[in-house]
Every structure is written in structure tokens, then in C-alpha cells.
Amino acid sequence: MAGPWVSARTIDGVKLPSDNPHPLARFLRSFWAPTARSMRGWAMASVVVNAGIAVTGAGVRVTGSGLGCPTWPKCTPDSFVPVAHPEVSMINMAVEFGNRLLTFLVLAVGAACVIAALRLAPRRRSLLTLAWLQPVGILLQALWGGVVVRTLLNPFTVGMHFILSIGLMSVCWLLYVRSGEGDGPVRRVVHRDIRRLGHVLVAAAFTLVVVGVMVSGTGPHSGDELASRFDLDIEAMARLHADVAYLVVGLTFALLFALHVSAAPRAAKRAAAALLAVEFAQGVIGYTQWFLAVPAALVLLHVLGASLVWIFALRAATSLRTRDAAPVPGQHAPAQATAVA
Template identity: 25%
Template sequence: MTSLNNLINERSFRRLALLTVIAVYLLILVGGIVRSTGSGMGCPDWPKCFGQWVPPTNVNELPVNYQEIYSHRGYANTEFNVVKTWTEYLNRLLGALIGVFIFLTFIASTVAYWRKDRAIVGYSFLAFILVGFQGWLGAKVVSSVLATWLITLHMLLAIVIVGVLMYVMARSRAALLVNEQTNVSKTGQRWLLISSILLLTQILLGTQVREVVDEVADQFGAQQRFRWIDELGIRFYIHRSFSLVVLATQLLWIWPLVKSQSPANTVRQLALSMVALIGVEIATGIVMAYWAIPAWAQPVHLTLAVVALGIQFLVILFVKKETLLINTARSEVRYEQV
């Protein structure tokens, strides 16, 4: 156990937690690629793919009547597509890898924080439980033949997992920021909270638009992609206009912060990165609106929004780092007395 303690310390735990968060964001991006390319049913069963642990690379590797076998999964008139099959399968493999990362994060937390701050251990375990549920939910998405509400729930759960991991990461780093002063006025803190809620609302609106895009894509096909925007209806225009509201409310707390803090301030740097992310996200939205929703723009647009939301949650935690520090100190005293 001593050698394990030497190998896994607080610093290595923080690195692993950060790597896990990045990996989850990558999974969200890949999931968006699966959806935007129509690869969600590239594997009609789960956890295997066409009944195989290693997916076929050629239609000749499938039974002659594979369309009949998987007709209940939408294959009655669908031909095997190797690109879509492997796109979906690689998404599943990445999901399994994320599960390993989160499990390792939990194990590392028990070594580094069990006698110092068991809340970190508890939240790390919660993330592990949630990723297991996420895998089960992914199976339900396949069995439902891509029910849109299940896809949306699948994505929202990924955001929750990111939030839990962000809290773990922030709590483990709070002590490093004890000497770093970040002065955010009460008004600024209110706008920080309001803008966070509005950003989450914007993401939820985007999921509604995404569902409509899927319906329009099924109706008109990729050959008439240029018609998709005109068929999206009022939800698209609300989502597009609301992005300006989100940007304006972000600037209401970011601008005073940037002016008052030194360039080396952690929260200031995170705030500036948020502005950049939201700016690029709006740019990808413009690209989709005026260039017929290119497939690459959809997953990028979603991922940027989720990353921005995660960073904003981290900002809230760091602005309130005194609370994290107090809770950490109480935990350390309690376990030292045991």
C-alpha cells in the first residue's frame, strides 16, 4: 500500500481527473459525429455489432439475409455501410475506455484522499456509477432504434458526468488557489449564475433543434441538405437569436473580471477561454445556418457549448473556493481524529 501511495499522490490524481474530463469531452464530440453522420444504427445490436465482437469490414462477412434478421432495427431497406458501422463501434470502444478512466480516477481518489477528503472519493464513485448507467442507456438508445428523446437524455447525462468530475477536480485543486485572490462583486456573481442557467437553457434548446434536424434529414435526405434550414421552424430561430442573449449575459460578468484581475489569475484565464469558445460556437452556428448544416459543424457546435458550460461551472466553484476549502479542512480534521 505504501508503494501505491508513493505512486498515486494528489498531483497525479489531479492530472488523471483532468485527463478523464478531456476524454469525456472527446466522447461527446465523437457521439455528435455519430449522430451527424447518421451512424447511430451502424451496429444494430449491443454490446456486439452484427452479433460479432469485431465488426465486419465487408458485407460478405454477414449472413445473406442480414437485412431480414435486423429488420426490426431498421435494416429492412438499409444496406450495410462499413464506415457507419465502424464509426459507431469506435464510439462504443471510446465509451468503454472512458469507463476505465473513471474507474481509475475512483481508485486513485481512495489512495490520495481517503483520509483527507472522502467527499472527493464519494463523488468519484458517483461518476463511476453514472458512467455505468450511461452505458446501459446507450444500449437502450440502440434497442429503441435511436429514439430522439433517449439520445437527448444520453447527452444530458454526459453533461452531468462532466459536472461531477469538474467538482472533483475543483475540490482537489482548491488548496492550490488559497493565495490567489479573485474579487467578483455580488452583482458579478449573480450574472455569473444567471448566464450559466441561460447557457444550459441554450444547450437544451439546441437539443430540441437537433431532434428536428434529424426528422428533416430523414424526410429530405442528404442530397437535399440545402433545404434543411428552411424546414426547421420557429425553434431554430429562437435558438439562433438566444445565442446573442447568452453572449451578452456572459460579458456582463466577464468584462469587469478581466479588467480587475491580473493576467495570471486562474479565473480570469478561464473566463477569457469561455468568451473564445462561445465566439467560435456562434461562428459554427452561422456556418450551419448559411452553409446547409455541414456534418462536421454539428458535433463541433455541441461540444464547444458543453465545454463552455463545464468551464463556467469550474469558474463558479473557484469563485466560491472558500467554501471548498472549508469543507476540505473540516473533512481533514474529522478523519485525523478517527
């Protein structure tokens, strides 16, 4: 044969698992024989599916399908799957039932994270704890979904449904970050005050989410004609939401400025810049919503934007610190790796 002969990558003559060309085999090995890289991949997949189901949940609400399945855990009093019901549209029933089915996809990804964390060598307790929080949180979300249905889409229970999703996204993001780090003490990579600014930014972003939930519970798109609304002034709530959004943007700009005038890592600067871009895009969507009387399609984009603002705020905050490999017992960690609060 013409040309040089190149052997497959091996270790002591054993072909590496990553050389397996079969997609299914590589997929199975990604959680059954995981690497740090595949562990991170599953963590990111969990971030995506948890954000995705939050958006589809909003789709249930804006299509008036919130009580498409009028009972829980069954779809109708006599069936777990959609069947003709004299008081419910089959379209609304299909939309609501479809969103319930997506819970199994989210649960499957969470289970893959747990399996990968269990089989990762060496096993890391920090990753295992974060991984287990996912299926537990998803099951709690499913049970809370039953509360939402049984309370006829009370705006408080609906809003808490989204807040719980935000919590799950946080756990998934932390699993992604920790999968790429060691288990040593936290080490900040920027000035102490800049890291504190990152914490304040995350707190402000969470406040923005909470106020946004209150606006959603006051405005249109309740999910069903039987659903109640918060007894609040929608215009006042929208103005409060915008004020908190301005605060978040201001804090993000301050963080970006502080990073650029200090010897901050490039990754931290990119994370802050990306967050600012997402915030501006979300602002455009929000103002367009208001002036167009809150069309359903823009509600979906706004919920997606809210999820992205939260995830990118977490990304900006976690880029300000790192963890090195855990020190070997009996050895002292280098002075520059001293843990910080």
C-alpha cells in the same frame, strides 16, 4: 569527475517517487500513489475523454451509423463484434462499434480517478464521492445507449444521451476543482451579486445546451433512415437557439465587466474572458453551419464547441469561489473565511 556533484532529491535519504525516470512507473504511481497534482491530472483526463466521446457520438450520427450495430448489447443478433450483415454496411457497423469501444477508455479513466481518490493520503470523502460518480454515470450512459438503439434513435433518447454526457463532464470538472482545494467551507472571492451572476450564467448555458439538443433532434443527420425527428419547425428552433446564445454571451460579457470593475482575482477574469472567446468561436461555427446547410464536419465542431462552452461556463462559475483547508476541530475559522451560500 569534473563539475559539482548533485544528489537526487531525498527525504531522510529516501529517493522521492517522482524521481523515477521510467514513464510506466510514473504512470502507475499517478493513481496508485497519488498526489494532489496527479489527482487533478486524472480528473482533467476524465473531462477530456467524456467530451471526446460526446464528439465521436456525434460522428456516429452524422455518418448515418447510428444503427450500424442494430442490437444492444450485442452488435448483431449473433455477435458482440461486427460481422457481415445483409442490411448494414460494414463501415457503419465499424463506426458504431468503435464508439462503443471508446466507452471502455472512458471507464478506465474513471476507474483510475476512483483508485487515486481511494489511495490519496489523507483520504477525502468529497473527492471519493465525485470519483465514484464517474464509473456509475458511465455505466448508466452505456445502458442508456442500449435504450437509444432499441428506440431506433428516437430524438428524445439521443438528446438525453448528450445531456447525460454534460452531467458527467460537470462531475469531472468538479472533481478537478475540488482536488486543488481544501475541505473547508465555501468562501466567495468576489462580491455576492457577481457570484449569483455566475450561477445565472451556468443556468443559461445549460438552457442553451438543451435547446441545441432540440434543434439537433429537429434537423438533418438523424443517424439512420429509420430514425424519427421532433415535429418542430427547424427555422423557429434555430432562431430560439440563437436568442438563448445571445443571452449567454450577454451574461458572460456582464460577468467579465463586473469582474474588471471590482477587485476580482485574475484567475476569475481570465476564466470569463476565455468563456467569451469560446462562445464567439462557437457562434461562428453555428452561423456557418446554417448558411452551408449543416455539413457533417461542422456538426462535429459544433458538438465540440457545445461541450467546451459548458466546461468553460463551469470554470467561470467555480473561479468565483474557493475552499480553504478544513478548520482544526476546536478552533474557529478566520472571519474572512466564513462560509457563504
